[in-house]
Amino acid sequence: xxxxxxxxxxxxxxxxxxxxxxxxxxxxxxxxxxxxxxxxxxxxxxxxxxxxxxxxxxxxxxxxxxxxxxxxxxxxxxxxxxxxxxxxxxxxxxxxxxxxxxxxxxxxxxxxxxxxxxxxxxxxxxxxxxxxxxxxxxxxxxxxxxxxxxxxxxxxxxxxxxxxxxxxxxxxxxxxxxxxxxxxxxxxxxxxxxxxxxxxxxxxxxxxxxxxxxxxxxxxxxxxxxxxxxxxxxxxxxxxxxxxxxxxxxxxxxxxxxxxxxxxxxxxxxxxxxxxxxxxxxxxxxxxxxxxxxxxxxxxxxxxxxxxxxxxxxxxxxxxxxxxxxxxxxxxxxxxxxxxxxxxxxx
Amino acid sequence: xxxxxxxxxxxxxxxxxxxxxxxxxxxxxxxxxxxxxxxxxxxxxxxxxxxxxxxxxxxxxxxxxxxxxxxxxxxxxxxxxxxxxxxxxxxxxxxxxxxxxxxxxxxxxxxxxxxxxxxxxxxxxxxxxxxxxxxxxxxxxxxxxxxxxxxxxxxxxxxxxxxxxxxxxxxxxxxxxxxxxxxxxxxxxxxxxxxxxxxxxxxxxxxxxxxxxxxxxxxxxxxxxxxxxxxxxxxxxxxxxxxxxxxxxxxxxxxxxxxxxxxxxxxxxxxxxxxxxxxxxxxxxxxxxxxxxxxxxxxxxxxxxxxxxxxxxxxxxxxxxxxxxxxxxxxxxxxxxxxxxxxxxxx
DNA sequence: ACTGCTGATGTAACCGGTTACACTAATGCG
DNA sequence: CGCATTAGTGTAACCGGTTACATCAGCAGT
Numbered sequence: 001x002x003x004x005x006x007x008x009x010x011x012x013x014x015x016x017x018x019x020x021x022x023x024x025x026x027x028x029x030x031x032x033x034x035x036x037x038x039x040x041x042x043x044x045x046x047x048x049x050x051x052x053x054x055x056x057x058x059x060x061x062x063x064x065x066x067x068x069x070x071x072x073x074x075x076x077x078x079x080x081x082x083x084x085x086x087x088x089x090x091x092x093x094x095x096x097x098x099x100x101x102x103x104x105x106x107x108x109x110x111x112x113x114x115x116x117x118x119x120x121x122x123x124x125x126x127x128x129x130x131x132x133x134x135x136x137x138x139x140x141x142x143x144x145x146x147x148x149x150x151x152x153x154x155x156x157x158x159x160x161x162x163x164x165x166x167x168x169x170x171x172x173x174x175x176x177x178x179x180x181x182x183x184x185x186x187x188x189x190x191x192x193x194x195x196x197x198x199x200x201x202x203x204x205x206x207x208x209x210x211x212x213x214x215x216x217x218x219x220x221x222x223x224x225x226x227x228x229x230x231x232x233x234x235x236x237x238x239x240x241x242x243x244x245x246x247x248x249x250x251x252x253x254x255x256x257x258x259x260x261x262x263x264x265x266x267x268x269x270x271x272x273x274x275x276x277x278x279x280x281x282x283x284x285x286x287x288x289x290x291x292x293x294x295x296x297x298x299x300x301x302x303x304x305x306x307x308x309x310x311x312x313x314x315x316x317x318x319x320x321x322x323x324x325x326x327x328x329x330x331x332x333x334x335x336x337x338x339x340x341x342x343x344x345x346x347x
Numbered sequence: 348x349x350x351x352x353x354x355x356x357x358x359x360x361x362x363x364x365x366x367x368x369x370x371x372x373x374x375x376x377x378x379x380x381x382x383x384x385x386x387x388x389x390x391x392x393x394x395x396x397x398x399x400x401x402x403x404x405x406x407x408x409x410x411x412x413x414x415x416x417x418x419x420x421x422x423x424x425x426x427x428x429x430x431x432x433x434x435x436x437x438x439x440x441x442x443x444x445x446x447x448x449x450x451x452x453x454x455x456x457x458x459x460x461x462x463x464x465x466x467x468x469x470x471x472x473x474x475x476x477x478x479x480x481x482x483x484x485x486x487x488x489x490x491x492x493x494x495x496x497x498x499x500x501x502x503x504x505x506x507x508x509x510x511x512x513x514x515x516x517x518x519x520x521x522x523x524x525x526x527x528x529x530x531x532x533x534x535x536x537x538x539x540x541x542x543x544x545x546x547x548x549x550x551x552x553x554x555x556x557x558x559x560x561x562x563x564x565x566x567x568x569x570x571x572x573x574x575x576x577x578x579x580x581x582x583x584x585x586x587x588x589x590x591x592x593x594x595x596x597x598x599x600x601x602x603x604x605x606x607x608x609x610x611x612x613x614x615x616x617x618x619x620x621x622x623x624x625x626x627x628x629x630x631x632x633x634x635x636x637x638x639x640x641x642x643x644x645x646x647x648x649x650x651x652x653x654x655x656x657x658x659x660x661x662x663x664x665x666x667x668x669x670x671x672x673x674x675x676x677x678x679x680x681x682x683x684x685x686x687x688x689x690x691x692x693x694x
Numbered sequence: 695a696c697t698g699c700t701g702a703t704g705t706a707a708c709c710g711g712t713t714a715c716a717c718t719a720a721t722g723c724g
Numbered sequence: 725c726g727c728a729t730t731a732g733t734g735t736a737a738c739c740g741g742t743t744a745c746a747t748c749a750g751c752a753g754t
Contacts (some may be wrong), residue, residue, distance in 0.1 A: 019477075019502045021710055031732045036622050037712060045732060064500055066478030069710035072739045078481070079458070090638065093439040100461055109475065110459045111426070128456065130366075131413035131740080132426070132479075148582065153411055155366045191448065235527055235641045268641050289640070294582045294615050368740055378702045385740060394702060416740035419709045478710080697753090706745075712738085722729075 020061035028057035040065065071132075079109045080315060081133035081156075085127055085142055086114060088234065090289035098308025099137065106316055108134075115140065123151035130156065135315045137161065138276055143204035146303055159315045161307070164206055171318055172327045173311055177210040178217075179302035183334035184256055184284050185218035187298070191340060193254040193282055196224055199231045199241045199266060201258040208233070211258045211286065227252070231262045238265025246273055253281055254340075260285035260292045260299055267295070267339065283339040286332075296338035302330070365410035365663025375404035387412065416654060426456045427662060428480035428503075430472055432489055433461060435581065436608055437636035439650055445655025446484065453480075453663055462487065470498035477503065482505040482662045484508065488553035504661045508654070511553050518665055519674045520658055524557040525564075527647035530681035531603055531631045532565035534645070538687060540601040540629055543571055546578045546588045549604040555580070558633065568618045574599070578609045593620055600628055601687075607632035607639050607646055614642070614686065633679075643685035649677070 004153055022040075026033045031050055039046045046054075057063070070076045080103055087095070098111070103110050111133050113125050122143060129136060136158040140148050145164040152158055152170070160172040188196060198215040201208025213227055219226030229244065231237035238257055242265075245252065255270075257263035263285030277283055285292060288301035307330055314328065316331045367388075373380045378397055386393045386401045393401075404410070418424040427450055434442070437455060443457070450457050460472050471488060476483060483505040487495050492511040497554050499505055499517070507519040535543060545562040548555025559575055566573030576591065578584035583606055589612075592599065602617070604610035609631030622628055632639060635648035654677055662676065 011565065016425040023710080033711080034713070035733055036733080038733090041366050041712085045730095047732060050732080062501055064474050064477045066710050067475065068415055068424065068478040069739090070478070070712080071415050072419055073710080073712045074739090075739065087440070089437050089440055090445075092443075093434070093436055096439075096443070096459070097435075100459065104461065104463060109479075112443070112447065114451065116451060127411050127416060130411045131417070132456075154409055171712095186513065235638065248458075264638070265641055268643075278517045289610070294586065294612055357725080369742095370740080380741080381705080381743070382703055385703090389744085392702060397702080413740050419711090420740080421744045422709065579713090695754105699752085701751090702747105702749090705745090707744085708742085710739105711743085715735090717734080718732085720731080721730100723727090724725105 019066075020063040023062070023064070024061055025054065025057045025063050028061060029053040030218055035292055041286060043091065044081060049340070053342060077132055077134050078107055079111050079133045080312065081111045081113070081126075081129035081136045083113050083115060083129075083136065083138045083140070085139060086116070087139075090291060091259070091261075094289065094304035095308045098305030098310075099312045100308075101305070102309040102312035102316075106312075108312075108316070115142070122147070126153055126289065129153070135159070135319055137311045137315055138163065141208075142202075142204050150184050155317060157318050159311050161311055166252070169326060171314055173307065173314065173330055174327055175207065175302060175307070175330045178214040180286060180302075180334070181211050181214035181256075182218045182330040184220070184286075184298075185215065185222060185224070187334055187336060187340065188254045188256065188282060189222040189224055191254075191282060194224055195252045196226050196254045197241075197250070197252045198226065198228045198257055199238055199255065199257040199262050200228050201262075202232045205232065205233070208258055231258065232296075233259050233261060235261045235265040235268075238242055238267075239269040240263030240265075242266050242269035242273070254284070255281055256284045256286075258286055258290045260287045260297060261300065263297055263339075264295065266290070278338070278340050278342055288335055292335075298337045298340040299335055300332045301335045302332045306330075360644075366413075367410040368413070369410070372401065372404045372410050373410055375408060376400040382515050409457045424479055424481050425454055426480045427659065428458045428460065428473075428476035428483045430460050430476070430485045430487070431469060431471075432460060433463070437638060438606070438608075438634055441636065441651035442655045445652030445657075447655075448652070449659035449663075453659075455659075455663070460537065462489070469494070472499050473500055476500070482506070483558045484658045484662055485510065488555075489549075489551050498630060499635075504662060504665050506658050506665070508658055509554055516673060518661055520654065520661065520677055521674055522554065522649060522654070522677045523679060524554055525561040527633060527649075527679040527681070528558050528561035528603075529565045531633075531645075531647060532562065532569060532571070534570040534681055534683060534687065535572055535629060535631065536610065538629065538673070541571055542573055542599045543573050543601045543603055544586055544588075544592060544599045545573065545575045546602065546604040546609050547575050549579045550577065552580070555605055562603065578605065580606050582608045582612040582615075585609030585614075586616040587612075589613050589616035589620070598636040601629045601631070602628055603633075605633055607634045607636045607644060610644055610646065610686075611638070611642065614644070624683070625687050625689055635682055639682075640684070645684045645687040646682055647679045648682045649679045 022033050022036050026036045034320040035050055036054050039051050071181045100110055108345050115122050130153050136156050138158055141162050148163060160170050162175050196219060200212045231241050237312055255266050257266055263283055267283050270277060285297050285299040288299045292299045369380050371382050373383045382397055383401050386398050447457055462469050477500050483503050485505055486508040488509050495510060505517050507517050509522050543566055547559040575587045578588050602613050604613055610630055614630050617624060617628055624630055625673045632644050632646040639646045
């Protein structure tokens with residue numbers, strides 16, 4: 001590959017459609033590349049006349065700077081890598097929206113990638129980012145701490161979201177799952193609910209584990225009857241969980257799903273079974289995806305987009321100053337709506 | 348910026364923490380950079396012994412190739428630019444998921460960006476992609492054809508999704524809105540519904556316009572009473588539309604929202620008003636976001652993720668062969684569920 | 695022994711920007 | 725008028741890879 005002919009120092013003739021480079025602009029404006037570069041980057045020490053000639057040449061040639069080349073020489077990419085697990089639904093879009101907002105506000109682009117497989121796959125994905133991005137935002141609630149630590153490129157500043165604490169401390173943002181869970185359980189208990197079922201997330205997931213553990217504790221603290229069934233954060237598994245509970249004849253008067261998706265599935269299944277919400281069963285979720293408000297779902301507000309913004313802001317911060325101190329906590333809050341409180345119309 | 352000292356040809360001493368380069372590896376393995384490069388890229392003509400020494404050096408130094416430099420010399424980025432309007436909710440996540448799947452299957456990453464503002468902003472966003480990506484996927488249902496054409500970098504292969512036809516034909520994928528709309532209207536008519544209300548999308552949006560126009564035609568063809576009210580593709584606007592209709596005393600027996608989000612809002616508002624679905628009012632949407640299935644919403648299945656995959660596949664195609672022929676159509680299909688057909692349990 | 699070939703390796707010119715340093719001309723000042 | 729300063733510009737060495745071409749050793753064929 002690499003262009004056609006190699007020994008054409010002045011590049012008087014490029015292929016017919018070759019993209020214009022800064023040297024082409026310099027030639028057309030009868031100036032040196034240095035002056036062109038300075039003019040384009042808004043330096044002061046360029047005469048007005050030179051500026052004008054350059055502007056004309058840029059326009060004539062339809063010149064657009066080559067960001068890759070610029071990155072190489074500046075050692076600065078103006079891009080951030082975002083590596084996420086296989087997120088679904090509104091959580092994903094809200095999170096990305098938040099990151100994009102903060103990133104583009106600061107002139108950065110987002111390079112997106114998913115952990116598709118496990119272990120070594122993760123390392124590859126992260127390696128592929130080296131030399132394209134200035135920093136990394138990693139959400140890996142499914143990876144073990146050491147697995148993740150081994151995969152993270154050493155030279156790249158990284159912000160970790162909701163990952164297990166590793167020995168080497170990267171800056172991280174942790175969602176305070178326990179506080180959110182406690183608020184929900186207290187709320188349900190205050191309403192007089194006695195038999196709570198928690199639909200948990202996938203077994204290997206860090207957030208799911210924290211939420212389930214917090215549920216166990218909170219239920220014990222309030223002397224309630226608690227049961228945990230397993231889901232996978234998808235709507236479908238919320239429906240399935242209810243179906244199982246009903247077929248087993250389990251008694252319960254409140255469902256607390258580990259995320260809103262499963263809560264929505266549960267609501268649907270409960271209604272299909274002829275049960276009323278919150279009359280027969282109160283339902284609560286976690287995340288507060290935008291839809292939750294419209295469905296009247298009581299849930300734990302995570303302010304997902306804000307979480308994304310914070311992650312980016314944090315990363316940009318550690319890019320400028322050398323300061324890369326410890327963890328931050330992201331505090332969620334309870335939002336009560338009509339799936340637990342019938343009268344109140346918080347919608 | 349640019350590293351500390353400039354005249355240190357052999358780079359015997361870099362800064363303490365500088366990232367290892369291929370030259371460092373070469374030095375440590377007592378070989379030339381050419382051999383190292385060949386070995387790392389899996390060429391055949393490298394002796395087993397050299398290979399071993401290189402592998403050792405790579406490991407010792409924790410060397411990771413610099414993708415940016417590689418891109419520059421290969422004129423190939425292994426990244427695709429994705430520029431979207433301000434999408435919300437599940438449409439966004441499904442679409443991105445589809446693109447990511449196909450991209451990563453082929454070893455490409457996605458560089459994400461939003462049209463935040465209008466006009467010239469769009470041009471800037473697209474320019475910023477030059478030199479970082481090998482091609483562009485652009486969804487701009489809110490831009491005029493010439494506006495978009497003017498902003499697209501000339502040298503970058505681009506695939507357009509649901510944009511107005513420009514004079515210069517880029518490869519494009521068009522969602523067949525009219526077919527989908529007709530299917531819904533026919534379905535509602537077949538069910539005996541007479542007074543249809545279409546909740547349209549934002550005025551400047553191409554898809555919204557096509558759907559509204561198709562609605563008008565289909566309603567006329569079936570000799571129904573049709574009315575169009577305006578929304579903005581958000582859940583909230585679906586709720587608002589119903590509120591307005593009810594307060595005006597408008598009579599209707601079917602709601603057809605221009606997307607699922609608004610349909611969900613409408614369902615919520617109808618239920619809050621004590622109306623039954625589909626008893627009093629049938630409801631249909633457009634998109635078939637994953638949630639629609641769980642809510643039993645009759646809608647037009649767009650196979651959003653597949654649309655994303657197709658876009659990427661199409662783009663990769665036009666990168667390899669020179670072939671970049673005309674448009675493709677993406678055909679949607681009607682999915683009937685319980686918001687229009689009570690008995691049938693398609694859930 | 696000489697030529698022709700093959701396989702492994704090295705040298706250095708790229709990719710397209712940025713910028714340290716050198717240089718020239720014009721200006722300021724004693 | 726002479727010298728220091730400054731404003732504007734040019735040259736070429738980077739950034740970290742890839743690879744065309746040159747080189748050189750080893751071996752087969754005659």
